[in-house]
Amino acid sequence: MLRTSWRALATGVAAAAALGWADAGAQPAGEFSDEQIAFMAADTDGDGEVSLAELARDAARGFATLDRNHDGLLAPDELGPHDDALFRRVDANGDGKLSFEEVMANKVGAFQAGDKDKDGGLSFHEMESEVEAELGGAP
Numbered sequence: 712m713l714r715t716s717w718r719a720l721a722t723g724v725a726a727a728a729a730l731g732w733a734d735a736g737a738q739p740a741g742e743f744s745d746e747q748i749a750f751m752a753a754d755t756d757g758d759g760e761v762s763l764a765e766l767a768r769d770a771a772r773g774f775a776t777l778d779r780n781h782d783g784l785l786a787p788d789e790l791g792p793h794d795d796a797l798f799r800r801v802d803a804n805g806d807g808k809l810s811f812e813e814v815m816a817n818k819v820g821a822f823q824a825g826d827k828d829k830d831g832g833l834s835f836h837e838m839e840s841e842v843e844a845e846l847g848g849a850p
């Protein structure tokens with residue numbers, strides 16, 4: 712369930728496959744987890760950290776892909792299977808739809824919480840830690 716929330720955070724999984732990440736590393740793409748693929752898709756300059764600009768670009772791409780009726784808002788039925796509680800948390804004005812501003816506000820909050828060393832980038836390790844924290848499991 713918590714994993715879903717990171718996947719919502721870093722969209723563009725399909726784009727990762729299209730980019731041919733298998734060429735960039737030693738591992739075949741099939742050995743990457745969904746989280747790794749989403750992370751690599753977001754890290755467009757490949758420096759191993761997702762910056763806020765990269766996060767915003769990834770978010771914009773994901774948002775546009777999901778917004779099937781192009782009204783600039785994501786309705787629950789456009790999101791497919793998703794976490795209702797997370798949806799309500801992101802839907803700041805409670806209109807039942809997510810604006811890009813609401814999505815970005817949520818992502819920026821998660822980004823800042825996850826950037827433990829405050830270097831302005833989210834490493835894969837920091838991202839994983841943030842997911843654990845959301846799950847409430849890890850110390």
Ligand SMILES: [Ca+2]
Binds near residue numbers: 756759760
């Ligand atoms: Ca980067």
Ligand SMILES: [Ca+2]
Binds near residue numbers: 781786789
């Ligand atoms: Ca829409």
Ligand SMILES: [Ca+2]
Binds near residue numbers: 828833837
């Ligand atoms: Ca960091």
